[in-house]
Amino acid sequence: MELKLAFAGFGNVARSFSRILCEHRSQLATQFGLRWRTTAIATANHGCVLSGGDIDLEEAATCVSGGYSLLGLWRTFDATNTFHLTDNCDADILFETTPLNPINGEPAISIIRRALSRGINVITANKGPLAFGYHEMKALAIHRGVSFRFEGTVMDGTPVFNLAEYCLPAATVTGFYGVLNSTTNFILTGLETGRSFDECLLEARKSGIVEADPEHDIDGWDATVKAVSLANVLMGTDARPRDVERRGIRNLSAEEVRGAAEEGLAIRLVARAEIASGKLMIRVGPERLPRESLLGAIRGTSNVLVLQTDLMGELAVVEYDPGIEQTAYALLADLIRVHEDMLRGRRRGSSRAG
Amino acid sequence: MELKLAFAGFGNVARSFSRILCEHRSQLATQFGLRWRTTAIATANHGCVLSGGDIDLEEAATCVSGGYSLLGLWRTFDATNTFHLTDNCDADILFETTPLNPINGEPAISIIRRALSRGINVITANKGPLAFGYHEMKALAIHRGVSFRFEGTVMDGTPVFNLAEYCLPAATVTGFYGVLNSTTNFILTGLETGRSFDECLLEARKSGIVEADPEHDIDGWDATVKAVSLANVLMGTDARPRDVERRGIRNLSAEEVRGAAEEGLAIRLVARAEIASGKLMIRVGPERLPRESLLGAIRGTSNVLVLQTDLMGELAVVEYDPGIEQTAYALLADLIRVHEDMLRGRRRGSSRAG
Numbered sequence: 001m002e003l004k005l006a007f008a009g010f011g012n013v014a015r016s017f018s019r020i021l022c023e024h025r026s027q028l029a030t031q032f033g034l035r036w037r038t039t040a041i042a043t044a045n046h047g048c049v050l051s052g053g054d055i056d057l058e059e060a061a062t063c064v065s066g067g068y069s070l071l072g073l074w075r076t077f078d079a080t081n082t083f084h085l086t087d088n089c090d091a092d093i094l095f096e097t098t099p100l101n102p103i104n105g106e107p108a109i110s111i112i113r114r115a116l117s118r119g120i121n122v123i124t125a126n127k128g129p130l131a132f133g134y135h136e137m138k139a140l141a142i143h144r145g146v147s148f149r150f151e152g153t154v155m156d157g158t159p160v161f162n163l164a165e166y167c168l169p170a171a172t173v174t175g176f177y178g179v180l181n182s183t184t185n186f187i188l189t190g191l192e193t194g195r196s197f198d199e200c201l202l203e204a205r206k207s208g209i210v211e212a213d214p215e216h217d218i219d220g221w222d223a224t225v226k227a228v229s230l231a232n233v234l235m236g237t238d239a240r241p242r243d244v245e246r247r248g249i250r251n252l253s254a255e256e257v258r259g260a261a262e263e264g265l266a267i268r269l270v271a272r273a274e275i276a277s278g279k280l281m282i283r284v285g286p287e288r289l290p291r292e293s294l295l296g297a298i299r300g301t302s303n304v305l306v307l308q309t310d311l312m313g314e315l316a317v318v319e320y321d322p323g324i325e326q327t328a329y330a331l332l333a334d335l336i337r338v339h340e341d342m343l344r345g346r347r348r349g350s351s352r353a354g
Numbered sequence: 355m356e357l358k359l360a361f362a363g364f365g366n367v368a369r370s371f372s373r374i375l376c377e378h379r380s381q382l383a384t385q386f387g388l389r390w391r392t393t394a395i396a397t398a399n400h401g402c403v404l405s406g407g408d409i410d411l412e413e414a415a416t417c418v419s420g421g422y423s424l425l426g427l428w429r430t431f432d433a434t435n436t437f438h439l440t441d442n443c444d445a446d447i448l449f450e451t452t453p454l455n456p457i458n459g460e461p462a463i464s465i466i467r468r469a470l471s472r473g474i475n476v477i478t479a480n481k482g483p484l485a486f487g488y489h490e491m492k493a494l495a496i497h498r499g500v501s502f503r504f505e506g507t508v509m510d511g512t513p514v515f516n517l518a519e520y521c522l523p524a525a526t527v528t529g530f531y532g533v534l535n536s537t538t539n540f541i542l543t544g545l546e547t548g549r550s551f552d553e554c555l556l557e558a559r560k561s562g563i564v565e566a567d568p569e570h571d572i573d574g575w576d577a578t579v580k581a582v583s584l585a586n587v588l589m590g591t592d593a594r595p596r597d598v599e600r601r602g603i604r605n606l607s608a609e610e611v612r613g614a615a616e617e618g619l620a621i622r623l624v625a626r627a628e629i630a631s632g633k634l635m636i637r638v639g640p641e642r643l644p645r646e647s648l649l650g651a652i653r654g655t656s657n658v659l660v661l662q663t664d665l666m667g668e669l670a671v672v673e674y675d676p677g678i679e680q681t682a683y684a685l686l687a688d689l690i691r692v693h694e695d696m697l698r699g700r701r702r703g704s705s706r707a708g
Contacts, residue, residue, distance in 0.1 A: 020665065024524060031524065157666045159521035166520035167513035169690040170378060170385065171683070294672060297651035306672075311374065311683045312511045318648060318660075318670035329525070329665045336523040344698070 006040035006091035008082050008111050009098035015061040016328035022058045034339045040089035042082040049076035086114045096124040102221045105132030116140045123334040125152040130229035147338045152330025154226045158319035171311040173234040175274040178305035179298045180226045182209045183217035184269040189299040191257035219248035220284045227271035237280045247285035266296035360394035360445035362465050363452035369415040370682035376412045388693045394443035396436040403430035440468045450478040456575050459486030470494045477688040479506040484583035501692045506684025508580045512673040525665040527588040529628040532659035533652045534580045536563045537571035538623040543653040545611035573602035574638045581625035591634045601639035620650035
């Protein structure tokens, strides 16, 4: 079996993943019997191309990285747009990495819906579909007997959804809390060292961790969409970002952060989900925590997620200074899992059996 | 299929696991199709009994917890000792939870060898076999087409080996470091608050976290055996505890710990493995770390393990205040995994494919 891969979105994450795929081609074949070729690539600004399977993924990545269009790439023909490509590609797996839309999750949801409906496995790094349409996507995948996977959506490549599914069987996630947004954590820990909000934001922008719209991070939307994604998948709720009690860090002053530090406290943007009076509450907002606590010790762009479970108590996963390579690795981990499920014929519709 | 379970060792961990098994009998059947009965239990001081499969596990646990012998339990016959039981039981899976022997891993290694040789899957919570005979056990399991699993050996129920196997595919663990021993961490964080070494040790003893021989913890042997287990499984080495550069916390004074705390430093017993000049070095010893670092923030009986990988960068798992229930959960997670592998007919010989 040679897997036919299609890409909807071909930005930094997808191209970084492409590099890993090309560099590890022989390891994947030897270790997992995983062989692949590329049949379709859709970009927003560099064209959309289809092929019988002869797309040179390395060449395509170099082309887009250099600012050139994919149109006219060897042995390809053009697609009108991402929808047209999704409807017409000959693919086993679609990698959906279009930009997040924090208002309604589109067009990612429509792309994924079309792909799953055609019986194509979907791997996404986009949390929009989890926050706005997880249960629909999951049901559709189950109905069509394909996989829908999304490890890279919340903590880049750090195992979260796969951890819960494969390493915590029979256990129930009863709640969680964590620091899930890199930009705000970078700013908050920068303020602790005496820099100004604007200096910290500028530095975050330079480092490339800021979303296209930094307001999205600063007002807590990114953490909110992540928290909703976690709750929907791990706790089975069907929440939306609007259900979250959300506060960002916009109104925090540098003086307040430094004053807290002098008292031995760290201010962190914390996302929490807990069941109170039988109802799931999701909150995102700045909290004052001991600097020597686990969340207080999470500095810079690092993230932490603490899972509360019935059978296994509390456990945490920490990701150090994540980059695009980690998100790209999540796509690889999901690819290996989908391939195994296909080999097994045990196609599952979702990452979380729950 | 109804799994026939045998127990070699029936102490606190095995009995706690027995309670989970009994309490979740219907969930296991419904969610995983996992049905079980008990065919053999070997204890050190309360007799060894065999049966065609009619042992009442709950009754047996109550009996041993109450200090009574298992001999004469309804519909059982006696075995001479654990070896005799292992050689004669009718079992699909043996749970090996005999006490750790930090000198050579016996008799656990012999028990496991006998079980695997007979084609019985083995799940252990005992790190001795990993530190003194991992590659032999692994090869034997592969040869006999059965599973050898051990999630509970190093960080109780927190996913470590299963995390690496199922959630970090294609990635290579290039090193690790962490706080792996609860007793010493409890003492070190107690000293920070002004208590004496002996007070802290007494309190640790009362809480039940101390090994039978506290010297074993204090001199760093427990952390050493854990580090060797991790290195052997995750990094493919064939190290022994004697290969470790080991220092315990015996010679640390309360003044030194408090002095460090005043400077903003925490002293932690850290286990490290790294490749230096092409050779794997494993070290265990007290280190002075910032109190606000991840390892410095690990207090009391909590543990942390940081994995360094090629494709996924650094990630950490943290276990909060582990108890016997967490180790018991690891046995359950391994049981579910072995059952799935049996169903799949894809019997594997080891937890780590690498």
